[in-house]
Amino acid sequence: MPSFDVIVVGGGGIGAAAACHLARRGASVLVLDRFPIAHAFGSSHGQTRLIRLAYFEHPDYVPLLRRSYELWRDLERASGRTLLVENGLLMAGPPDGEVIAGSIRSAEVHDLSIERLSPTEAMGRFPVFSLPDDWATVYEPRGGHLFVEDCVRAHADEAIRAGARCDIGGAVRGWRSDGRDALVETDRGDFHAHRLVLAPGAWATALLRLPAVRLTVLRKSLFWYRPPPETAKTFSPGRLPCFAFDMAEGFFYGFPAIDGRGVKVAEHTGGRTVSDPLAIDRGLDDGERRSVEDAVARRIPSLGRGLVDHAVCLYTMSPDGHFLVGLHPDHDGVTIAAGFSGHGFKFAPVIGEAVADLALHGRTDLPVQFLSPTRSMAPRQ
Numbered sequence: 001m002p003s004f005d006v007i008v009v010g011g012g013g014i015g016a017a018a019a020c021h022l023a024r025r026g027a028s029v030l031v032l033d034r035f036p037i038a039h040a041f042g043s044s045h046g047q048t049r050l051i052r053l054a055y056f057e058h059p060d061y062v063p064l065l066r067r068s069y070e071l072w073r074d075l076e077r078a079s080g081r082t083l084l085v086e087n088g089l090l091m092a093g094p095p096d097g098e099v100i101a102g103s104i105r106s107a108e109v110h111d112l113s114i115e116r117l118s119p120t121e122a123m124g125r126f127p128v129f130s131l132p133d134d135w136a137t138v139y140e141p142r143g144g145h146l147f148v149e150d151c152v153r154a155h156a157d158e159a160i161r162a163g164a165r166c167d168i169g170g171a172v173r174g175w176r177s178d179g180r181d182a183l184v185e186t187d188r189g190d191f192h193a194h195r196l197v198l199a200p201g202a203w204a205t206a207l208l209r210l211p212a213v214r215l216t217v218l219r220k221s222l223f224w225y226r227p228p229p230e231t232a233k234t235f236s237p238g239r240l241p242c243f244a245f246d247m248a249e250g251f252f253y254g255f256p257a258i259d260g261r262g263v264k265v266a267e268h269t270g271g272r273t274v275s276d277p278l279a280i281d282r283g284l285d286d287g288e289r290r291s292v293e294d295a296v297a298r299r300i301p302s303l304g305r306g307l308v309d310h311a312v313c314l315y316t317m318s319p320d321g322h323f324l325v326g327l328h329p330d331h332d333g334v335t336i337a338a339g340f341s342g343h344g345f346k347f348a349p350v351i352g353e354a355v356a357d358l359a360l361h362g363r364t365d366l367p368v369q370f371l372s373p374t375r376s377m378a379p380r381q
Contacts, residue, residue, distance in 0.1 A: 004030045004165075006359050007184050007193040009172050009207065011037055013044035013148070013345045014337045015199035016155035017352025018359075020075075022197075023162035025356060030191060031166045032184065037156045038149040042201045042277070043314050044345060045149055046222045047264060048255050050242055051346040052089050052143040056102030057321070059109040060370045064350050067366065071349030072146070079154035082147065087237050087256065089143025090122060090129070092299075093246025095136035100246065103138045115139040126241065128234050128300055145242055145255050148345060155348070167191075172200070172207065177331040195359045196334045202277035202314040204338040210373060213324065215339055216317045218271030219280050221288040224309040226262035231302050235263050244268075245299050252295040261309045263300075265292050268342060271315060282312045315342035319377040325351060326372040327358055335359045336373050 004027075008019045011033035023029045035041050053069070055061040072084045093099045107114045117139055119131035131137065160166060170188035175196060177183075182196035200207045202217045227235045234240065240256040240263075254265035267288065274280050293305050318324055318339035328334035335358045337351055344351070350366065357364030 001190055001192050002030070003192040004028045005193060006030075006195045006197060007032060007182065007191055008197040008199060009175070009184065010199035010201055010203075011156065011166060011168070012042050012199065012201050013152050013348045014340065014351055014355075015197070016152050016159060017348040018197050018199060018337065018355040019159035019164045020155040020162070021352045021356035022359065023159045023164040025360065027360060029159065029164040030193065031156075031159070031164060032170065032172055032186060032191070033166070033168055034171045036168050037166065038152040040311065043316065043340070044152050046311050046313050047148065048145040048258065049148045049345040050089065050143070050244070050253060051084060051146050052140055054103040054107040054112050054114050054138065054140050056099050056106065057343065059106040060367065061347075062106055062110040062112070063367050064347055067353070068347050068350040069142075071353065072151075075151070075154050075158065075349060078158055081150050081154050083151050083154060084144065084146055085237070086142050086144040088241035089140045089243070090126060090137055090241050091140070091244045091246070092119070092122065092129070092131050092135050092137040094134070097246045099244065099251065100136050100138055103140075107138075113141060115141075128231075128240060128302055129243070130299055130301055139241070143242060146346060151345075151348065155352070175207070177333045179332045182333055194333070197337065197355055197359050198328075198334060199337040199355070201338070202274070202316050204316055208336060208338060209330070210328075210336075213339070213373065213377065214319055217274040217277060218315040218317060218342075219274050220266065220271050220313050220315055220342070221285050221292075222264060222266045222311045222313065223289065223292050223307060224261035224264050225296065225303055226260075226306045226308045227257060227303055228306070232257070235303065245295065247295060247298070249295065250291065252292065252299075262306070263303055265296055267292055267295070274314065277314060280312065280314070284310050317341045319379045321380040323347075323351070323371045324373045325354060325368045326374070327362065329374045332362065
């Protein structure tokens with residue numbers, strides 16, 4: 001039976017990052033995933049992901065984000081790829097809403113550089129936006145986007161370069177651990193390791209064996225719109241920042257026209273519950289399209305409704321919307337990285353670093369304690 005120091009279940013954004021850090025430290029690593037690296041059937045695909053420091057979800061994330069920025073830049077140098085583009089992020093919404101008030105709170109707690117603009121000032125700088133007079137905006141110069149598939153490939157390539165093995169195409173059926181050794185059962189046979197990392201994305205419920213934690217998988221749609229030729233330049237990365245709108249109808253976000261598909265826009269809220277990640281409908285959802293296009297018509301009217309492409313990805317939601325990162329409460333030799341709730345990708349390298357610490361040493365100095373799988377998780381309101 002093949003044996004390794006660490007087996008990583010899941011080769012997506014988080015799993016590939018964990019494998020990279022583990023292999024770089026000299027551990028023999030096996031990554032197991034039923035799909036190829038940077039596949040389009042989970043949560044780590046769709047061209048881009050936002051990255052930002054003034055984190056409205058909670059100030060405790062900011063130290064992790066600072067380290068994540070450093071590690072993304074390290075990965076760029078190692079891989080020779082452009083992964084992170086700091087082209088700015090404008091967030092707009094009611095001044096007392098979670099997004100604006102939370103962003104300002106994190107910026108104040110951690111002395112982050114942001115600009116607080118009136119709607120008039122924001123529209124003067126970025127004329128494509130149409131914002132209500134009673135809104136507020138926060139512009140973060142260091143905000144921007146990650147090239148998501150390239151990020152996953154870069155971590156995987158670095159892991160393989162450091163000696164990791166990726167076993168693609170087999171499904172993980174289960175696992176056992178006695179604290180000293182772990183056995184992972186797949187439809188291609190069994191594998192042995194001293195430590196196990198579970199980063200299974202949308203397949204977490206079946207594999208984590210945490211009956212007290214209820215995870216929900218949501219189907220999310222991504223849309224690309226090609227601007228009219230006469231206004232196309234105003235949507236280019238040099239002219240348009242990334243953006244997010246905290247609207248009464250939902251939370252919508254997007255990116256400048258990075259390639260020929262145009263401007264990517266999606267809704268962070270909403271989504272349909274998925275019972276089987278292997279059997280989701282990947283077709284165009286007319287209701288979700290209308291929701292996004294109505295938001296675009298209100299806030300970016302000159303973009304129009306020239307839909308060019310769409311994709312589907314998955315959010316694996318924890319009860320409180322925060323991640324699950326830490327040792328398994330019943331198995332010391334098992335490390336969990338799951339429940340990233342639609343906002344985890346930007347943290348991939350620092351979570352990978354923390355997971356490597358936990359898997360190899362049973363502890364980490366990185367501030368992930370607030371993400372413990374054993375914390376009290378009141379449902380998010």
